Amino acid sequence: MIINDKVKDNSTSAPHVVIIGAGFGGLWAARALADKAVNVTLIDKNNYHTFLALLYQVAAAELEAEQIAYPIRSIFRRQKNIDFILAQVKKINIQKQIIETDGGLIRYDYLIMAAGSVTEAFGIKGVEEHAYFLKTLEQAIALKNHIICCFEAAIHEKNETRRRELLTFVIVGGGATGIEYAGALAELIHGPLIKDYPKISLQDVQIILVEAADNLAAGMPQKVRDYTFKKLSEMGVHVRLNTKVREVTPSRVILHDQNDLLSATVVWTAGVRGDEIAHLSDIKTGRDGRVTVKPTLQAHESSNVYVIGDLAAIRESDRVLPMVAQVAMQSGVAAAKNILRQITGQSPEPFRYNDRGAMITIGRRAAGVSIGNKTFQGFFAWFIWLVIHLFNLIGFRNRVMVLINWAWDYLLYERALRFVFPSCTSSFSPSSYCSRTSDTRSKIIK
Numbered sequence: 413m414i415i416n417d418k419v420k421d422n423s424t425s426a427p428h429v430v431i432i433g434a435g436f437g438g439l440w441a442a443r444a445l446a447d448k449a450v451n452v453t454l455i456d457k458n459n460y461h462t463f464l465a466l467l468y469q470v471a472a473a474e475l476e477a478e479q480i481a482y483p484i485r486s487i488f489r490r491q492k493n494i495d496f497i498l499a500q501v502k503k504i505n506i507q508k509q510i511i512e513t514d515g516g517l518i519r520y521d522y523l524i525m526a527a528g529s530v531t532e533a534f535g536i537k538g539v540e541e542h543a544y545f546l547k548t549l550e551q552a553i554a555l556k557n558h559i560i561c562c563f564e565a566a567i568h569e570k571n572e573t574r575r576r577e578l579l580t581f582v583i584v585g586g587g588a589t590g591i592e593y594a595g596a597l598a599e600l601i602h603g604p605l606i607k608d609y610p611k612i613s614l615q616d617v618q619i620i621l622v623e624a625a626d627n628l629a630a631g632m633p634q635k636v637r638d639y640t641f642k643k644l645s646e647m648g649v650h651v652r653l654n655t656k657v658r659e660v661t662p663s664r665v666i667l668h669d670q671n672d673l674l675s676a677t678v679v680w681t682a683g684v685r686g687d688e689i690a691h692l693s694d695i696k697t698g699r700d701g702r703v704t705v706k707p708t709l710q711a712h713e714s715s716n717v718y719v720i721g722d723l724a725a726i727r728e729s730d731r732v733l734p735m736v737a738q739v740a741m742q743s744g745v746a747a748a749k750n751i752l753r754q755i756t757g758q759s760p761e762p763f764r765y766n767d768r769g770a771m772i773t774i775g776r777r778a779a780g781v782s783i784g785n786k787t788f789q790g791f792f793a794w795f796i797w798l799v800i801h802l803f804n805l806i807g808f809r810n811r812v813m814v815l816i817n818w819a820w821d822y823l824l825y826e827r828a829l830r831f832v833f834p835s836c837t838s839s840f841s842p843s844s845y846c847s848r849t850s851d852t853r854s855k856i857i858k
């Protein structure tokens with residue numbers, strides 16, 4: 413229990429390991445410590461784990477939020493040595509080995525920092541205020557609601573420019589998230605939404621994927637990148653390479669080449685940076701907010717502190733490992749094992765990443781997979797993607813529900829989840845067309 417201004421004291425003699433973050437890294441670290449001779453406290457600001465790899469499908473009305481989330485307490489129900497605390501960590505005092513949370517203080521013997529990453533706006537004007545992000549469940553729901561509200565507003569809109577704004581969707585960032593969302597959005601609009609809004613012509617709708625580099629899907633083999641470009645173009649997504657964003661306003665994206673894109677929807681997937689918790693705790697971070705760790709995953713500031721997953725810049729040979737789920741899970745397990753080694757008087761071992769390949773899905777029956785020096789595209793790659801994601805999803809019920817949704821969508825070209833809910837504007841919606849202003853209330857729309 414946390415009591416404000418009091419330190420949580422573990423009365424048993426077993427060392428106390430605290431894990432901040434129940435994402436992929438934190439969860440896998442906790443699992444590796446289950447039933448071991450340690451007391452584990454897992455802290456997260458949410459009481460659920462989110463399967464981020466399918467978040468874009470929530471934002472494209474394909475899956476319900478609940479289907480990609482799982483209550484943390486249920487995961488560890490049977491593990492007597494693992495406790496969960498719902499709290500937001502504010503700061504860590506490394507010298508005193510105390511964590512400050514919004515609910516009180518927690519003392520640790522060993523700490524695993526697995527707080528992940530946040531969206532990076534690169535200081536570009538208007539991004540924080542006007543763009544939609546795709547990093548949390550709340551953001552995904554807000555984006556889905558906004559897309560549907562744009563269509564609702566567009567059917568009544570008489571002003572040509574305003575209508576164009578409402579029906580142009582700009583996604584910034586041609587990495588995996590941007591590509592996957594562009595594909596899913598194209599399928600949502602070209603299928604169910606166009607059927608729901610027969611007065612809107614497909615000619616009026618534009619989906620634009622903007623990428624600053626000269627190719628999509630950095631890090632994937634060229635064959636997969638070419639396939640992705642071709643497939644997205646066939647699906648009606650306009651891909652604009654070598655295009656940099658200078659500013660985002662509520663109704664347009666201003667580009668460096670002076671060309672403006674009229675749009676009421678900008679989805680920002682251009683980058684991520686390490687969560688600010690390390691910086692706030694005086695742990696040295698790079699420009700991308702990540703902590704450069706020792707090969708053993710320990711922080712340079714303290715041998716009792718391990719940093720893993722997206723928050724860690726893990727160097728291997730001549731590269732820093734990418735911010736992906738496999739790195740987070742494997743580094744989580746490695747940090748847990750090193751703590752157990754430390755407790756028994758052995759030296760921690762360097763982390764070795766086992767690269768199992770990468771995959772990207774573009775749409776139905778279209779994906780790219782790279783494993784070792786082999787690449788696969790099309791239906792087979794899509795099938796591999798589907799099986800792996802289903803297998804990795806936590807919870808039997810979630811797997812069944814996701815499978816039913818996918819089958820429904822695949823066979824009927826339908827999306828069951830096209831309601832705007834919750835209906836109120838939230839802080840995750842930069843501009844909502846669902847809420848009426850006093851001047852629109854008096855406007856004759858029919």
Ligand SMILES: Cc1cc2nc3c(=O)[nH]c(=O)nc-3n(C[C@H](O)[C@H](O)[C@H](O)COP(=O)(O)OP(=O)(O)OC[C@H]3O[C@@H](n4cnc5c(N)ncnc54)[C@H](O)[C@@H]3O)c2cc1C
Nearest residue numbers: 433435436437457464465501527528721722735736737740
């Ligand atoms: C939309 C999207 C799609 C992705 N798709 C893929 C994919 O297909 N394949 C892939 O390999 N990777 C994918 N990734 C990347 C992958 O999800 C991350 O690399 C991985 O989640 C990192 O794990 P983590 O444990 O470091 O952080 P996270 O999984 O982000 O977990 C961090 C946890 O810390 C908690 N937290 C943060 N700050 C605090 C605080 N101050 N106090 C308390 N709790 C806190 C958060 O609530 C969260 O639960 C995707 C990411 C996104 C956003």
